[in-house]
Amino acid sequence: MRGKRQDVTVSPNGRERPIDRERLVVAALDLADEEGGEALSMRAVAKRVDRQVSSLYNHVSGRGELIELVRARIVASIDIGAFDHEPWDVALEAWAKSYLRAFAAHPKLIRLLATTPIRDVSTFAMYDAVVTSLVSSGWPIQDAVAVMRTVEAHVLGSALDIVAPGDMLAQSAVPAELATIRAALDPAHAESYGAGPAFRLGLEALLSGLRARRERLTH
Amino acid sequence: MRGKRQDVTVSPNGRERPIDRERLVVAALDLADEEGGEALSMRAVAKRVDRQVSSLYNHVSGRGELIELVRARIVASIDIGAFDHEPWDVALEAWAKSYLRAFAAHPKLIRLLATTPIRDVSTFAMYDAVVTSLVSSGWPIQDAVAVMRTVEAHVLGSALDIVAPGDMLAQSAVPAELATIRAALDPAHAESYGAGPAFRLGLEALLSGLRARRERLTH
Numbered sequence: 034m035r036g037k038r039q040d041v042t043v044s045p046n047g048r049e050r051p052i053d054r055e056r057l058v059v060a061a062l063d064l065a066d067e068e069g070g071e072a073l074s075m076r077a078v079a080k081r082v083d084r085q086v087s088s089l090y091n092h093v094s095g096r097g098e099l100i101e102l103v104r105a106r107i108v109a110s111i112d113i114g115a116f117d118h119e120p121w122d123v124a125l126e127a128w129a130k131s132y133l134r135a136f137a138a139h140p141k142l143i144r145l146l147a148t149t150p151i152r153d154v155s156t157f158a159m160y161d162a163v164v165t166s167l168v169s170s171g172w173p174i175q176d177a178v179a180v181m182r183t184v185e186a187h188v189l190g191s192a193l194d195i196v197a198p199g200d201m202l203a204q205s206a207v208p209a210e211l212a213t214i215r216a217a218l219d220p221a222h223a224e225s226y227g228a229g230p231a232f233r234l235g236l237e238a239l240l241s242g243l244r245a246r247r248e249r250l251t252h
Numbered sequence: 253m254r255g256k257r258q259d260v261t262v263s264p265n266g267r268e269r270p271i272d273r274e275r276l277v278v279a280a281l282d283l284a285d286e287e288g289g290e291a292l293s294m295r296a297v298a299k300r301v302d303r304q305v306s307s308l309y310n311h312v313s314g315r316g317e318l319i320e321l322v323r324a325r326i327v328a329s330i331d332i333g334a335f336d337h338e339p340w341d342v343a344l345e346a347w348a349k350s351y352l353r354a355f356a357a358h359p360k361l362i363r364l365l366a367t368t369p370i371r372d373v374s375t376f377a378m379y380d381a382v383v384t385s386l387v388s389s390g391w392p393i394q395d396a397v398a399v400m401r402t403v404e405a406h407v408l409g410s411a412l413d414i415v416a417p418g419d420m421l422a423q424s425a426v427p428a429e430l431a432t433i434r435a436a437l438d439p440a441h442a443e444s445y446g447a448g449p450a451f452r453l454g455l456e457a458l459l460s461g462l463r464a465r466r467e468r469l470t471h
Contacts, residue, residue, distance in 0.1 A: 068290060069288055069289070069290040070288070071287060071288040071290065071291070071360070072290070140363060140367065141290075141363065143363060143412065144359060144360065144362060144363060144412055147409075147412040147413060147416060148359065148412060148415055148416040148417070148420070149416075149420075150416075150417055150419045150420050150421075150422065150425070151420060151421060151422075151425065152425050154427055154430075157425070157426045157427070157430050157433055158430060160421075160430075160433045161430040161431075161432050161433040161434075164432050164433045164436045165432040165433075168432060168436070174432075174435060174436050174441070175436075175441040175444040175445070176444055176453070177436045177445075178421065178433075178436045178437060178441070178444070178445035178450070179444055179445050179446075179449055179450040179453045179454075180450075180453065182413065182421075182445070182447065182450040182454075183406075183410070183450045183451065183453055183454025183455075183457070184454070185409070185413075186406065186409035186410040186412070186413045186447075186450070186451065186454065187402075187405065187406045187409055187454065187458075188409065189408075189409040189412060190366075190404070190405035190406055190407065190408040190409025190410070190412075191402070191405040191409070193362070193363055193366040193367060193405070193408060193409075194366060194401065194404075194405045194408075196367055197366060197367040197368075197369075198367070198369055200369045201367070201368075201369050201370060202369075202370060202379075202397065202401075203369060203370075206369070206370065206371050206376070207376045208373055208376070211373075211376050211377060211379075211380040212380075213380050213383050213384040213387060213393075214376055214379045214380040214383045214384075214397075215380075216393060217383045217387070217393050217394075217396045217397045218397060222393070222394040222397070225394040225395055225397070225398055226394070226396075226397035226398050226401070227398075228401065228405075230398055231397070231398040231399075231401040231402045231405070232402065232405065234395070234398045234399065234402055234465075235398075235401075235402025235403070235405065235406065235458065236402075237461065237465075238402070238458050238460075238461030238462045238464075238465060239406075239454065239457050239458045239461055240461070241457075241460070241461035241464055241465075242456065242457030242458055242459070242460035242461035242464075243457045243461075245457075245460055245461075245464070246453075246456075246457055246460070
């Protein structure tokens with residue numbers, strides 16, 4: 034479709050820039066990053082690439098496919114290499130940290146992607162790597178998805194916390210009569226109570242609890 | 253301000269309905285539930301209650317205060333009673349479950365509230381109850397906020413998963429060559445791999461890991 038005359042526009046530097054899926058994915062990602070997942074529509078993407086909505090349908094079947102292309106773009110940045118050679122819990126921890134970085138870069142897309150039925154095959158390929166590691170380490174196949182899914186939920190909630198401004202929880206905003214939370218938010222403890230340290234503390238606890246559960250299954 | 257003539261409008265049933273903070277909070281909550289946190293602006297709320305933006309400033313100082321009133325409304329539905337009489341881990345579990353229900357009712361507000369600096373005193377009062385329970389159970393004060401915060405992150409990520417449609421992860425969408433994830437998503441296991449069971453499995457593991465950490469502190 035790329036060569037079609039109606040799909041060619043002139044960029045500011047004078048070169049003709051054909052519309053292709055790559056440009057549409059980038060435009061969709063930028064749009065959602067700026068205005069939120071709710072704003073992602075064929076009409077808004079068309080406006081962003083300066084085309085008629087109808088011409089977008091030469092490249093994607095609709096909003097659903099755009100969302101899955103955006104999902105695939107983010108998933109491509111998540112490292113699943115550890116599942117090949119590390120024990121399940123070590124690999125899960127590395128995956129969770131990489132997953133956090135990938136989604137912390139796109140916080141306004143988290144809700145949309147977490148609540149839109151997955152059709153992107155690359156996402157299922159990632160899940161296959163996770164679940165294969167769990168099952169070959171002795172997790173029952175009927176529990177593997179729940180283990181993966183709760184780690185994902187932990188990561189996505191933490192990604193929202195990580196992108197919050199530094200004064201999200203500010204001692205100065207707490208009235209004096211709430212003495213304990215006020216003391217806990219002493220800036221002297223900031224290195225312990227930040228979103229990053231909290232994520233690492235929680236991930237470690239979650240994995241420790243999962244290990245204990247896995248060990249109980251064996252005995 | 254309520255009695256001011258400019259603040260009175262006529263409802264469809266003919267009774268005069270004064271604008272007050274209560275109506276503004278309800279309108280803001282409805283608007284964000286429908287259109288997302290990004291859509292929440294003084295202008296949009298004014299339109300919803302059929303008033304000029306300027307008249308809203310008689311009741312709230314701006315968008316920031318509206319957001320905090322919405323936060324307070326949701327926080328009011330979270331049960332913190334268990335912190336009065338239960339051990340820290342039992343109370344934390346009850347709190348997490350109640351917190352999940354409160355936010356699963358407003359998924360489009362999760363990102364906004366998780367990333368807007370907290371100024372609402374009722375939210376800090378809730379945090380004071382959580383942190384007081386942790387500290388009086390032996391958690392170091394410099395760790396208490398991180399423990400609370402990671403449980404919160406787990407809950408908010410899980411709330412997004414809980415509101416996802418039932419076909420979020422559908423075996424039928426997985427290509428045959430991804431055999432393990434396809435087998436794990438056998439509808440026969442649906443009672444184990446759903447978002448609800450995954451949340452409970454993850455919360456139990458997280459609390460078990462936190463208990464282990466708390467015990468190590470004592471020895």
